[in-house]
Amino acid sequence: MVNKIHRNGLLALVIFAGGVLLGSRSDAVLDALGRVASTNETVPVPLPQKLEVFGESIPVNDPDIAEALSRELHANTYWHSNTLLMLQRRPRWEARVRAWLREEGVPEDFVYLLAAESGFQPTAFSSSGAAGLWQFMPATAREHGLRVDAQIDERYHAEKATRTAAAYLKNAYAQTGSWFLAAAAYNMGLNGVLRQMERQGERNYFRMTWNDETGRYGFRIAALKLLLEHPEHYGYHVRAEELWREEPGRRVVVDSSVAHWGRWAQREGLSYRELKRRNPWLREASLDNPDSSAFELELPERR
DSSP states (O other): OHHHHHHHHHHHHHHHHHHHTTTSSHHHHHHHHHHHHHTOOOOOOOOOSOOEETTEEOOTTSHHHHHHHHHHHHHHHSOHHHHHHHHHHHHHHHHHHHHHHHHTTOOGGGHHHHHHHHTTOTTOBOTTSOBTTTTBOHHHHHHTTOOBSSSBBGGGOHHHHHHHHHHHHHHHHHHHSOHHHHHHHHHHOHHHHHHHHHHHTOOOGGGSOOOHHHHHHHHHHHHHHHHHHOGGGGTOOOOGGGSOOOOOEEEEEEOSOBSOHHHHHHHTTSOHHHHHHHOTTBOSSSBOOTTOOOEEEEEEOOO
8 A cells, every 4th residue: 555655756856846847848857757656666676696706705695694785785775876877887987987996906896896986086085084086095096006195195086095905805806816805805905814814714705794884885885786787677767868978088197286276177178077077086276296296187079
């Protein structure tokens, strides 16, 4: 009865929207609302019989493991706004990130760790101070060779941050022997994972106990792989024209100081907003560059 009432309400909303918005893209609104109304059911999300991530099997037939995976699959399947945004942003970044991971010798499935960290949002910033696609903390970023200061913050540089994350994951894998344990190290720190391996006498993420966040982390990555690879299986239907894709561009090298990025951008035929959107690692409105360091900027193609 509740489902029937709710569905009738949505259909009424469709009719109302059609009347109110008549002559103002009403066909598009009716179509969108109709798609929502026709799929408005909340049901338990089925689990796959087999699942591999990073080339490592998840023992989904173990009831405890199945429950943990189910929790993350439900949380992300029914967090509609967040999952829809990830699906829309994904085409803008996924191919590039996969290529960088592949070049660094890291499983491409780590693109789903990125999704878990930032939702493919390059300017993501957490309350704890983590930033960028890979959510590096400032000290960790500097420790691994990224520049983080008032003018330049390479945590927001997609390629440099990806290659740095890949190096961290490769080192963690070399010391743990498991990509899932490397992912756990990305979440809680390598020393913490090594201590738990010694304490528990285990080398398998799924046979170990963790703090709540690290315990959910591997399952969240697995759930996002399922959702993002087959969104239609989970009720998400995003059309090609509704995706945000990688935009064509050109590269320009700057090896001098820049007194005013806004005026510099205008001379290149774009706005300050567009310059910062494509290069969020530029943190100030100017650049002091006494050493004539070379910075490669991504710009749109000339119009």
